[in-house]
Amino acid sequence: MRPRKRGPANKKATLVDVAERANVSAITVSRVINQPDKVSEELRLRVQQAIDALGYIPNQSASSLASARSGVIGVSIPSLSNVVFNDVLSGIYDVAGASGYKVLLVDTHYSPLEEERMVRTLLSQSPEAMIITGGEQTDACQRMLKNARVPVVQMMELLSEPLDMNVGFSHHQAGYAMAEQIIAAGYQRVGFVGARMDKRVQQRLAGFRQALEERNLFDTALVATTPKPSSIGLGGEMFRSLMASTQGAVDAVFCCNDDLALGALFESQRMNIKVPEELGLCGFNDFEASTFVNPSLTSVYTPRYDMGVQAATMIVNVLKGEPQSEKIVDIGFEVRLRQSTRRTAN
Numbered sequence: 435m436r437p438r439k440r441g442p443a444n445k446k447a448t449l450v451d452v453a454e455r456a457n458v459s460a461i462t463v464s465r466v467i468n469q470p471d472k473v474s475e476e477l478r479l480r481v482q483q484a485i486d487a488l489g490y491i492p493n494q495s496a497s498s499l500a501s502a503r504s505g506v507i508g509v510s511i512p513s514l515s516n517v518v519f520n521d522v523l524s525g526i527y528d529v530a531g532a533s534g535y536k537v538l539l540v541d542t543h544y545s546p547l548e549e550e551r552m553v554r555t556l557l558s559q560s561p562e563a564m565i566i567t568g569g570e571q572t573d574a575c576q577r578m579l580k581n582a583r584v585p586v587v588q589m590m591e592l593l594s595e596p597l598d599m600n601v602g603f604s605h606h607q608a609g610y611a612m613a614e615q616i617i618a619a620g621y622q623r624v625g626f627v628g629a630r631m632d633k634r635v636q637q638r639l640a641g642f643r644q645a646l647e648e649r650n651l652f653d654t655a656l657v658a659t660t661p662k663p664s665s666i667g668l669g670g671e672m673f674r675s676l677m678a679s680t681q682g683a684v685d686a687v688f689c690c691n692d693d694l695a696l697g698a699l700f701e702s703q704r705m706n707i708k709v710p711e712e713l714g715l716c717g718f719n720d721f722e723a724s725t726f727v728n729p730s731l732t733s734v735y736t737p738r739y740d741m742g743v744q745a746a747t748m749i750v751n752v753l754k755g756e757p758q759s760e761k762i763v764d765i766g767f768e769v770r771l772r773q774s775t776r777r778t779a780n
Contacts, residue, residue, distance in 0.1 A: 447488035447489055447490040447491075448490070449463050449464065449490070451488055451490065452481065452484045452485055452488055452490050453484075455484040455487065455488060456480050456481045456483070456484035457480075458477070458480070458481065462477070462481070463481055463484075466478050466481040466482070467481075467485075503562060504559065504560045504561060504562055505534065505535055505536055505562065506535065506536050506537075506538050506559060506560070506561045506562060507526075507530050507535050507536070507537055507538070507561055507562060507563045507564070507565060507746070507749060508538050508540075508553075508556035508557070508559070508561035508563070508564045508565070509523070509526060509537050509538065509539045509540070509564075509565045509566075510539075510540050510542055510549060510552055510553060510556065510564070510565070510566040510567060511523070511539070511540075511541060511542070511567050512541070512542050512543065512544040512549075512567055512568075512632070513541060513543065513544060513663075514539075514541045516664075517721070518691075518719055518738060519738075520738075521738035521739040521742065522589070522590070522738045522739070522741055522742040522745075523537075523539070523742060524739055524742060525738070525739040525740065525741065525742020525743035525744075525745070525746065526565060526742040526743075526745060526746045527742075528742075528743065528746075529742075529743055529746035529747050529750060530746050530749075530750070533746075533750045535562070535750070535753075538556060538559060538561060540552040540553075540555065540556060542567075544630065544632055546570055546571060546572050546575070547572065549566075549570075549571060549572070549575060550571070550572045550574055550575040550578075553566070553571075553575050553578055553579065554575075554578060557578060557579075557582050561584060562584060562585075562753055563584050563585040563586070563587075563749040563752070563753060564579060564582070564584060564585070564586045564587070565586075565587045565589060565745050565746065565749065566579070566586065566587070566588055566589070567588070567589060567590050568588060568589075568590055568591055568632075568633060568634065569588055569591065569593045569596065569633075570632075570633050571597075576597060579597055579598075580597060585598060585599065585748075585749050585752040585753065586598040586599065587599045587600065587601060587745045587748050587749055588600045588601075588602075589601050589602055589741055589742075589745045590602050590634065590741070591603070591604075591605055591633070591634050591637070592604050592762065592764055593762070596761070596762060598761070599748050599749075599752075599758065599761045599762070600761065600762045600763070601741055601744045601745050601748065601762075601763040601765055602741065602763075602764070602765060603736065603764060603765050603766055603767045604637075604641075604764070604767075605634045605635075605637035605638045605641065606637045606638070606640055606641035606644075607641060607767075608638060608641065608718070608734050608736075608767045608769075609637065609638035609639060609640065609641030609642040609643075609645075609688075610641035610642065610644055610645045611641075611645075611734075611767075611769050612638075612641075612642065612688055612716060612718070612734055612769055613641070613642045613644075613645035613646055613688065614645050615716075615732070615769050615771060615775065616686050616688060616714055616716065616775060617645070617646075617649060617651065619686075619710075619714060619771075619775045619776065619777050620777050621685050621686035621714045621775075621777070622651060622685060623651075623653070623656065623683055623684050623685045623686070624646060624651065624656065624684070624685070624686045624687070624688065624714075625656035625657065625658070625676055625680070625684040625686070625687045625688070626639055626642055626643075626656065626657045626658070626659075626687070626688050626689075626690070627658050627659075627669065627672045627673060627676060627687055627688070627689045627690065627694050627698065628657075628658070628659040628660075628689075628690035628694075629659070629660050629661075629662055629663065629664040629665075629668055629669075629672070629690065629691075629694060630661065630662070630663055630664055630690075631659050631660070631661055635690045635691075638690055638718065639657070639659075639690070642688055655679070655680060656676070656680060656683075656684055658672050658675065658676045658679075660672065664690070664691050664693045664694055665693055665697070666693050666694075666696050666697040666700070667697060668693075668694065668697060669689060669693055669694030669695060669696060669697020669698045669701070670697035670698065670700055670701035670704075671697070671701075672694065672697075672698070673687065673694075673697065673698035673701045673702065674701050674705070677705070677707075684713070685712070685713060685714065686713060686714035686715070686716075686775070687713070687714070687715055687716075688716050688717075688718075689715070689716065689717045689718065690717075690718055691717055691718045691719050692717035692718065692719050692720065692721040692723070692724050692731065692733055693717075693721075694717065695715055695716060695717030695718075695724070695731055695733070696717070696723060696724070696727065696731065698715055699715050699727060699729075699731060699774065702715065709729055709773075709774050710729065710773065710774050710775050710776050710777045711777060714732075714774060714775040714777060715731065715732070715774045715775070716731065716732035716733060716734075716774060716775055717731055717732070717733040717734075718733060718734045718736075719733065719734065719735075719736055719738075720733040720734060720735035720736065720770055721733075724772070725772070728773075729772070729773030729774045729776075730772035730773045730774065731772055731773075731774045732769070732770065732771050732772045732773075732774050732775040733769075733770055733772070734767055734768070734769055734770070735767060735768040735769075735770050736765075736767050737765050737766065737767075740765055741765050744763055744765060748763070
């Protein structure tokens with residue numbers, strides 16, 4: 435083998451450099467990278483050693499152009515800091531990775547306009563499919579997704595008319611079911627605390643309100659909302675403010691998520707309000723901490739990991755050419771009753 439020419443110390447390694455080091459052709463290196471199942475194990479290891487030694491990074495754009503496949507699934511979520519999406523993403527990554535796909539992730543900051551911009555960026559990378567959150571896309575964003583001619587899954591909520599496929603659950607039904615359970619436990623003056631107030635939180639409030647109105651128990655004075663992002667600290671502040679504004683006339687509070695509910699629980703303890711005897715508290719999403727606080731927190735369990743698995747599985751099945759029998763999948767929810775609402779009904 436001819437000695438390999440040395441370039442500048444900071445010269446980026448090329449496919450030809452890898453071929454020379456492994457003593458194979460450039461075509462063979464390309465085959466090892468893009469179709470490893472079609473080469474021998476000995477050859478794959480030799481080329482991989484050369485790649486590792488040189489620090490070579492394959493040009494995915496070039497390989498995508500040659501194969502007309504990017505191997506990428508674009509994923510759009512509203513927040514990287516919201517732990518709700520951690521489990522969802524884990525499910526997506528597990529299925530995508532096992533199927534040979536890479537995930538390209540963007541954060542839209544709960545903004546439809548930012549989502550439109552980020553979806554445009556994702557589509558410029560020629561993804562083979564898209565997974566997006568909810569159904570509040572702008573008209574322009576929806577047109578882009580339809581014109582892209584790739585499989586699309588909208589997740590996190592149920593939609594009556596999805597762009598393509600949909601997996602989620604009814605936030606309205608979940609809010610309704612939680613209100614029913616609070617009332618069944620004997621609470622009558624039930625308040626609501628909500629933050630961020632995106633469409634899914636608004637649906638929870640609508641379901642909660644419907645259940646109370648059907649029993650003539652709803653009172654707008656017992657509803658406290660804010661556009662601020664949720665946190666445990668904010669939950670404590672909003673709970674104290676609600677108790678002050680109602681002069682303590684609240685005997686139960688449904689918080690739109692567990693962060694707010696935990697904050698409310700800690701604040702109630704500082705205010706010497708007994709939970710659940712004097713006050714029932716419940717949240718939404720059923721974070722791990724909800725099980726271990728004292729008293730343990732009633733919450734709505736949402737199968738977030740399963741939702742991510744289902745969304746990615748639907749995508750992979752379509753890309754494999756397998757028929758998709760269900761385009762809309764209701765992943766369901768479960769009201770998990772714990773100590774924070776276990777008061778004997780009157």
